[in-house]
Amino acid sequence: MNRERVNKLLNQLPTHVIIIFTMAVWIIPTVGLLITSLRPPEAVGNTGWWTVFAPQNAGGPYATYCAECHGADGRALPQADLTNPELIAKYPRSLQLLAMLRKDINGQPHMGDNPLPSAQEAADIAAFLREGEVKGAGLTFNNYVDALVGYRGRSTYTADCAAGTQPPDIKCNLQDILNPRGMGRAFINSLLVTLPATFLPILFAAFAGYAFAWLDFKGRFLLFALLVGLQVVPLQMTLVPISRFYAQVGLNGTFLGVWLFHTGFGMPYAIYLMRNFLGTLPRDLFESAYLDGASHWTAFRQLVIPLAMPAIASLGIFQFLWVWNDLLVSLVFLGGTTPVMTYQISNMVTSLGSGWQVLTAAAFLSMLLPMIVFFSLQRYFVRGMLAGAVKG
Amino acid sequence: MATPQDISKTVTPAAVRKRPVKTSAPVPEIMKQGGLVPWLYLLPALIVMAFFIVYPMINTIGLSFSNKDGTASAATTCREGNPCWGVFENYRYALTAEFNTSSPQALWSSFWSSSYGNTIKWIVVMVFGTVSVGLGFAVLADRVKYEALAKAILFMPMAISFVGAGVIWKFVYDYGTQQTQVGLLNAIITSLGGKPVAWLSTIPINTYAIILVGIWIWSGFCMTILAAALKSVPDEILEAARVDGATEWTVFWRIMVPIILPTITVVVTTMVINVLKLFDLVYVMTGGNFQTDVIANRMYTEMYKNFNVGRGTAIAVVLVVAIIPFIYYNVRRFLEQEATR
Numbered sequence: 199m200n201r202e203r204v205n206k207l208l209n210q211l212p213t214h215v216i217i218i219f220t221m222a223v224w225i226i227p228t229v230g231l232l233i234t235s236l237r238p239p240e241a242v243g244n245t246g247w248w249t250v251f252a253p254q255n256a257g258g259p260y261a262t263y264c265a266e267c268h269g270a271d272g273r274a275l276p277q278a279d280l281t282n283p284e285l286i287a288k289y290p291r292s293l294q295l296l297a298m299l300r301k302d303i304n305g306q307p308h309m310g311d312n313p314l315p316s317a318q319e320a321a322d323i324a325a326f327l328r329e330g331e332v333k334g335a336g337l338t339f340n341n342y343v344d345a346l347v348g349y350r351g352r353s354t355y356t357a358d359c360a361a362g363t364q365p366p367d368i369k370c371n372l373q374d375i376l377n378p379r380g381m382g383r384a385f386i387n388s389l390l391v392t393l394p395a396t397f398l399p400i401l402f403a404a405f406a407g408y409a410f411a412w413l414d415f416k417g418r419f420l421l422f423a424l425l426v427g428l429q430v431v432p433l434q435m436t437l438v439p440i441s442r443f444y445a446q447v448g449l450n451g452t453f454l455g456v457w458l459f460h461t462g463f464g465m466p467y468a469i470y471l472m473r474n475f476l477g478t479l480p481r482d483l484f485e486s487a488y489l490d491g492a493s494h495w496t497a498f499r500q501l502v503i504p505l506a507m508p509a510i511a512s513l514g515i516f517q518f519l520w521v522w523n524d525l526l527v528s529l530v531f532l533g534g535t536t537p538v539m540t541y542q543i544s545n546m547v548t549s550l551g552s553g554w555q556v557l558t559a560a561a562f563l564s565m566l567l568p569m570i571v572f573f574s575l576q577r578y579f580v581r582g583m584l585a586g587a588v589k590g
Numbered sequence: 591m592a593t594p595q596d597i598s599k600t601v602t603p604a605a606v607r608k609r610p611v612k613t614s615a616p617v618p619e620i621m622k623q624g625g626l627v628p629w630l631y632l633l634p635a636l637i638v639m640a641f642f643i644v645y646p647m648i649n650t651i652g653l654s655f656s657n658k659d660g661t662a663s664a665a666t667t668c669r670e671g672n673p674c675w676g677v678f679e680n681y682r683y684a685l686t687a688e689f690n691t692s693s694p695q696a697l698w699s700s701f702w703s704s705s706y707g708n709t710i711k712w713i714v715v716m717v718f719g720t721v722s723v724g725l726g727f728a729v730l731a732d733r734v735k736y737e738a739l740a741k742a743i744l745f746m747p748m749a750i751s752f753v754g755a756g757v758i759w760k761f762v763y764d765y766g767t768q769q770t771q772v773g774l775l776n777a778i779i780t781s782l783g784g785k786p787v788a789w790l791s792t793i794p795i796n797t798y799a800i801i802l803v804g805i806w807i808w809s810g811f812c813m814t815i816l817a818a819a820l821k822s823v824p825d826e827i828l829e830a831a832r833v834d835g836a837t838e839w840t841v842f843w844r845i846m847v848p849i850i851l852p853t854i855t856v857v858v859t860t861m862v863i864n865v866l867k868l869f870d871l872v873y874v875m876t877g878g879n880f881q882t883d884v885i886a887n888r889m890y891t892e893m894y895k896n897f898n899v900g901r902g903t904a905i906a907v908v909l910v911v912a913i914i915p916f917i918y919y920n921v922r923r924f925l926e927q928e929a930t931r
Contacts, residue, residue, distance in 0.1 A: 213730050220727060221743045224806065227758045228746070230774055233705060234761065246772050299911060387830050406635035415628035419928075426924045427917045428643055432867045434889050434906045436646035438653060442660070462642025465635050494627055523751030525870045529892060540753040554761060554772070561757040565750050572749035576742070583811070584818050 235559035236337040239354065242555040250337070259319040260326045263312065272327075283353070285513075286327045292320035341559035348380030348542075381560045384542040388522060388564075390453055391538055395460035396517040399468045400510055402461065407472025408502050412484055413494070422473065428466040433526060436463070441530055451535040459531060460521050468513055471585050475509035476502060512582025515575050521570055539564040591676075605823035636764050647910075654680055654904040660853070664900050680904035703881040705888040708797055709866065712884060714800065717861045719805035721854065724812025728820055729842060731813075745810035752807070752870030759803045760875055791880045800875050800882060808864065812857050819853035824845060849907070866909060885909050 264272075264280070272280030279285065289295040296317065299308045306308040315323060340354040349355040351365055359370035368374055374384035409415070410422055440459060441450065449455035479501075487497050503510075525540040532538060537545070543560050572579060653660050655677045657667050668674035673683035688704035690696040701707045723744075731740045747755060764773025765788040771777040776786035789799045821844055831841050847854070869886040876882045878891060885905060893902025 210733065213733055217727070217730055217734060217740055220723070221740055224746070224775070225743050227762050227806075228750075231761060243772065245770060246774065248774070248777075284733050305732045373702060397611060402634040402638065405631040409628045409631035412630035413631065415625070418628075421632075421922055423924060425639075427921045428639065430863050430913055430917050430920060431643060431647065432886070432906070432909055434867070434869070434886055435650050435910045436643055438903050438906070439646040439649035440642065442899075458638065459642055462638035465639045466643070469635060490628070494631075498631075508663065519749060523753070525753050525873070526890070527752065539837055540751050540870075543753050543757060544870075547753075547760065547874050554764075557757055561754045565754050568751070569746075569748045572746075576745075579748075580814055583814060 219552065230560055231558045233337075234554055235341050235447075235562050236339070237555060238338055239555045240338070240552055242553060253501040259315055259322045263309070263315045263319070264323065265354075281328055289324060289327070291324055292317050295320045295324045340564065341555040344384040345556050345559040345563060346376045346380050346385075348377045348383075350379070378537065379542075380571055381539060381542055381563050384537050384539045387536050388538040388540075389454050391460075391528065391532070392518060392521045394453070394457045395464075396514055397519045398457060398461040400513050402465060403468030403472045403513065404503065404506060404510070405477050406465075406469045407506075408498055410469065410473040411476040411479075425466045425469055429470065433463065437526070437530055444531065449531075451532055453536070456527060456531050459527060460517075460524075463527075464520065465515050468517065471513055471582060472506065472509055474585060476506060479505055508578065508581065508584075511575060511578040512585065515571060515579045516582050518571060519568055519579075596670075607884030616735055620652055650903045650906055653899055654907045656900045658898050658900060660899045667900070680900040681908070683901050684904040684908050703793070704884050705878075705883040708882060711797055712804070712865045712868070715801045715839055716808070716865050717858055718803045720808045720812045720861055721857060723805060723809040724814075724857070725816050725854070727809070728813045728817035729846070732817070732820070736767045741810075741813065744813055747807045748810050750807070752868075753874050753910075755803055755807050756871055759799075759806070763807075763823070765789065765791075790876055791878060793881050796876060796880050797882050800854070800871055803871055803875070804865070804868065808861065812861070815857055816850065816853060819850040823849050859916050859919055866912055885912075 233250055237247065238248065243439055268274050268278065268280050289298055293354050293489040296314065299320070300316055307582065314320075340356050343349070346357050347368070349353050349358075350366070351358045351368070352363065353361075355364070355368070355374075359368070364370055367377070373442060374380070376386075377383060410418065444450045444455050449458075483501060483505075484497060487501055491498075523540065525544055528538045528541050529544070534541070534545070539560075543557070543564060546557050546560060644648065655664050656662065657664055663677055665674075665676045667679055668676070673682065685807075686818040688700065688706070690700040702711075724885055727740070727744055731737045731744075732739065750758070761772075762774045764771070764775075765776055765786055766772060769781050771786055773786075775789065780786055787795065788797050827845060827849075828841055831845055836844070868884065868885055869890060872878055872884050872887045873890065878884070878887045883891075889902055889905040889909065892898050892905055896902075
């Protein structure tokens, strides 16, 4: 009995190893992104994100000699904030540090009754402070604030605003979230692009899907076969004429232009899905509705729309993720005038202006909403995917 | 006693046919009213599709025979002393400009560093990678208790944009010139005593490094579709084969794979189309530099960085020509499905 269980476990071991290894490969990069986005800037550039899991040696000598008064995060004494780079810059090496520790503060010895650190220990403390690891003790949301505001100052937005050293275009109030460089503004733009660009195709596809599934007209089959072919036409094939046309009529850089483009482009797949789903509805339902004297419009509003909710949900998630995550269309039609999140991030990556901490925070911000939508409605997403061809 | 092969032979034809979904039965007689009504329902969709897909496609083909800004024939861009294909000049550029024809060896090596060679690498490695990871994981995850969690994790990247995935992996591939490596991959290598690698600028590793990100994104998609297909394989057949002494390996290759082969084909074609269109990853991770360019990114570069309408559209047409076999396949599959309904 027991031996059987052990045997079974041993047989299954390779399976478990492979699966868990794959899971690790799949999840660890994202975990790294999340942790990095929460670390202080100084720490991000100096040590890998995985070091947050290492046992905190808290700088050894720092914990012994300084933490008692200055605190583990170096901020306990406001008049001697050890996270202030300017202050730290005055004591780059053990020599300057020890000289300062020997001086009196307000007539009292700096170290009180405690012994002075040795030269080696002082050097360690200086290095510890210099690399800003005293701040590495805790995780912070500062990067998210910087990313939301699109802040490019000497220190973080919070620190600069507290010290009053922010650039002139930063007001240090809620208005900053609308800074065109920031992810806050981009988030709003992304929403403004995505919601109508999700709603319109579903509406149009519901109309057309109803016609293809339950109405009789000449060329029904041929038209639908054509539609199936159109599903895989690459975006690139249509960009140039549309952007030339938009430039002529002034639709470049407008939301309307992007909504219409996404609607047109999402149509073949949306209609395909809708028609296949609506076709599975029971026929008697429609027959009895018509016998009762319902018009097409009534049947559509009161039968089709409520019954098609699962398909609408599938389609909604697909279209939402597609538009939200799209870079090419927003790059071409919106660009920097109304930046969406993907554009903003790709800009940060290619311009190399931002450090990893802001970039990772920005990337995570852009992933937040799709992740929530995705995991809460995964069932519908999978169903839509399995329903046939998939758009890419 | 039936061997697994026999089972798969007898089972395949019936199981291959997708279980027909009951749909679009003949329209009920009573609903055949008003010749115009259907068109009213179709109108909004037909208008946007005509304007945003059909018209631009035709226009793109026209523009591909024009010059830099679409004002004159492409033939006018020919320069004396240089090879010229007349009105097909943009196609000469699209198809030959990346190749060095001075010697067969040079042609061979320039082909594999061109956007065409890279696109082929993408198709082969990415399709093979996503399908094998997806299929393997679908089969294995079926046997463990944490199946749902495992599948959700593999599937998660589908929710992430290519741009977000690009950032995630750019960070994994980060190459520090100083002693400490903040990129995970180089940190692992240095801790094992190796030398750090500049993954995204070292030719030819960089193309494969980006393809790996593609595999990371799309494997979950393949897994989900293949897992659904595997669920439809009748348990009795698998049990019968196991009772007859077939190993799990044989069951997989001789029964499961043949039965779900049609689904695998669908997944492969979908993936090839996805790869051909793929632009964002290359754009974000290397911008097509260091010989990582692909057709879709080259089209963007010609059109929106070099502002050359003729060349950009010609590359787009080349791209669509590469996709035409799949359009044909898609339509044919649709017709077959309809016939079995």
